[in-house]
Amino acid sequence: xxxxKVARAVILxxxxxxxxxFTSIPIGVAKINPTQHFVNVLGAVLLGPWWAAGIALIIGxxxxxxxxxxxxxxxxxxIGAFIAGLFYRYTLNIYVAALxxxxxxxxxxxxxxxxxxxxxxxxxxxxxxxxxxxFSGSTVLGSVIGVLALKLLARGGIxxxxxxxx
Numbered sequence: 001x002x003x004x005k006v007a008r009a010v011i012l013x014x015x016x017x018x019x020x021x022f023t024s025i026p027i028g029v030a031k032i033n034p035t036q037h038f039v040n041v042l043g044a045v046l047l048g049p050w051w052a053a054g055i056a057l058i059i060g061x062x063x064x065x066x067x068x069x070x071x072x073x074x075x076x077x078x079i080g081a082f083i084a085g086l087f088y089r090y091t092l093n094i095y096v097a098a099l100x101x102x103x104x105x106x107x108x109x110x111x112x113x114x115x116x117x118x119x120x121x122x123x124x125x126x127x128x129x130x131x132x133x134x135f136s137g138s139t140v141l142g143s144v145i146g147v148l149a150l151k152l153l154a155r156g157g158i159x160x161x162x163x164x165x166x
Contacts, residue, residue, distance in 0.1 A: 003046055009055050012039050012046075016059035020068040025138075031070050032134055033063070037101055037142025038149065040081035044097050045150055049085025049099060071121045075112035077137050080105030080125050092162055098143035104128040106136030 016039040023035040040049060043052035056077035063069025087093075087100030099144045113135070114128035151161045 002125075005051060006048055009043070009051055010057050012043050013058050013062070015039055016055070017062045017066070020059075020063050020066070024063070024068040029135055031068065031073075032138035033069070033073070034138050034142035034145065036060075036073065036077050037080065037105060037139040038146040039096070039142075040077060040084055040101050040105070041098050041143050041146025042149060044081055044084035044101065045084075045088050045094055048089060049082045052081035052085045053078045072113045072116050072131075075117055076105045076139075078111030079109045079112065080139060083108070094161065098147050101143045101146070102136065102139050105131060105139040105149050110135040 002144060011128065019035040024031045024033045040052055040056055041122060043055045047055075057074070060069060060073040060077050063073055064071065064090065075110055081104070083104030084097045084101035088097035091097075110131040113127050116132050118124050118126040118131075150159065150161065154161045
């Protein structure tokens with residue numbers, strides 16, 4: 001196992017958990033968190049789909065333990081991170097990775113939350129359309145911040161992106 005990957009994963013988990021109390025916005029039974037999506041985009045690009053999904057899982061567990069998350073964090077965070085990682089792996093384009101995060105969380109994660117997590121784990125019915133809107137707003141904001149952060153990291157020489165910046 002690459003020590004740098006583990007170190008980057010630990011840093012991303014720390015960022016996701018540390019910023020969660022400040023960026024977790026309660027809306028009904030959901031707590032949207034743009035920081036999770038920012039971390040998902042970074043994890044997807046820097047580490048790949050499996051690492052990004054694992055980071056999202058750990059952040060979800062810790063957010064729930066600290067009361068800044070709900071079970072809805074798991075499908076949204078993990079599906080979005082994994083798809084962002086796949087999209088980046090096959091295109092090497094950070095914008096496409098961000099799009100993968102938006103599709104994975106905003107659409108697929110919201111559907112999984114409405115059909116499986118809310119009724120089974122939370123014993124509540126939730127409107128799928130409302131979750132899609134909530135999750136999409138959160139993930140678009142977080143994904144934009146993630147792309148900006150990657151560009152800053154590249155400008156600082158910390159990560160290397162393709163010559164055209166994507």
